[in-house]
Amino acid sequence: MKGGKENQVLFDSMMELTDLTITQAHEGLKKKEFSALELCQAYLDKIREKDKSIRAFLTVFDEATASSLALRSTRATEDLALQQAKKVDEMILTGREIPALAGIPCAIKDNILVEDLRCTAGSKILENYIAPYDATVIKKLKEKNCVILGKTNQDEFAMGSSTENSAFGPTHNPHDLTRVPGGSSGGSAAAVAANLCLFALGSDTGGSIRQPASFCGIVGLKPTYGAVSRYGLIAFASSLDQIGPITKTVEDVKIVFEAIKGKDEMDSTSVKTPKIENCKLKIENLRIGVPKEYFIKGIDPEVEEIVKEAIKKYEEMGVKIEEVSLPHTEYALPCYYIIAPSEASANLARYDGIRYGYSEIQNPESKLLEVYLESREEGFGPEVRRRIMLGTYALSAGYYKAYYLRAQKVRTLIKEDFDKVFEKVDALLTPVSPFPAFKIGEKIDDPLSMYLSDIYTVSVNLAGLPAISLPCGKAGKLPVGLQIIGKPFEEEKILEIGEIFEKAWT
């Protein structure tokens, strides 16, 4: 037993351990200031202490989980978070060089497969689904000896903007527990913001990384479509989905993005990221556009003021700011709400009660069609059903041309708007969401008003561009995010632009 004073010191250092960034934790591990085991234990303790009120995690990779359904018993103990950490300590002890993510505790959105761990996508239909293999991003993180703490809550199948559509109850915003953390990667964002992990992975189909990052006051990157493999990501809308990092700093985003990106033969839409030649930006050479269509009626005046203030700060630093126009902006949201549900209705057809997932097949009375109807009726929640209905309608005979094909053509125009402005400017600055985090329950009964929280983020997915959200101020106690949109595969540039702001003003 240690003395009281020593305990206090230990306690303080534990508190500090969960305040670190990836870069700081990596330095500490290398210098042996603390072990990977201590770091991991500090996060597991913090999760146990704080996650009762935040509810960011659906599954924690600890001993309690190992004995429950969530793990295959055969591999349970060797893969526990603490075991992963021990391995890193052995590496450090033998004097080996460790990767930047070795021993770094992280959380994974529950629509990304981690072998032998429960993977629900926030849905009752996958409540008992055990991932049979690792997603490519997980394989890459494991190769770097990253420590996976657990799986985070989300809107069912990533459909939603508040994490209220989870079949397992909502996550609470760490800045105000009565409010939503945003969504759909709300569990991941809340976990990072509450210091329950050093970073998290999320997925972004229409803003699902950026909007929760904005609501929780942290940094989130939605990479260029194709930059990160989607293999092992439970599909929502395949032409829009991307996996990306959620972290405390822009520097940390770079480290995680670097680790997970790259062409993967298991995802034929993934591409080799072209190397960006010398990206040491000179501030005075930077030209950044501000799309006038993003500051219109409907935006919360306080949010508008905070974002405009941030833009002014760039200008004061010598960046050339110019107003630009993306004329088809107002059509992005209706366009998205045809394309995403259409793709979803096709992707979610696989949940049939026969191959895996919730099933009514055991009922001896029911016929094949009834197995489909009843398994899907019981297994899917209201928002997922709504979008399957919408998508099926848009793709059905007689409506395909009027809805789906028309939306695809409007998508071309939205993309061309961006192509045109990027001939003149290096990047765009916009708000992430028209309002800060809203109250739990406030929008859940009004799908359209919920959809409006994605009004500034969906265009980026339709055009396949990279964009980050970083905190730029607060409305009361609620964080407000700034979105930086870049040209395809210019993640590095928007991250540097983000870092300029982060270093100078936060």
Next chain:
Amino acid sequence: MITRKGVQHIAKLARLGLTEKEIEKFQKELSSILDYIEKLKEVDISKTEPTSHSLLVENVMRSDEEIKRGLEKKLMELAPETKEGYLKVKSITRAFAQQK
């Protein structure tokens, strides 16, 4: 406004069981979302090609060879009903006969 029959038709196409209450709810909700989406009709798309993917990726090919990944056991364990190493599906001939 989508009709009641329209909602039932879509639900059947989607293989989605609906309760009576939901039919009415979806009638309202889908109609209001579709009204909002009507906005797309304002856009002149007469000279525009559709975009299905933001990236222009050519067909990706691989040689047609069997790849063993050893996942069979894990995948079969996930199935709700199996028999002798196969997924079990309800008889469709019997169901068809009964319908007639």
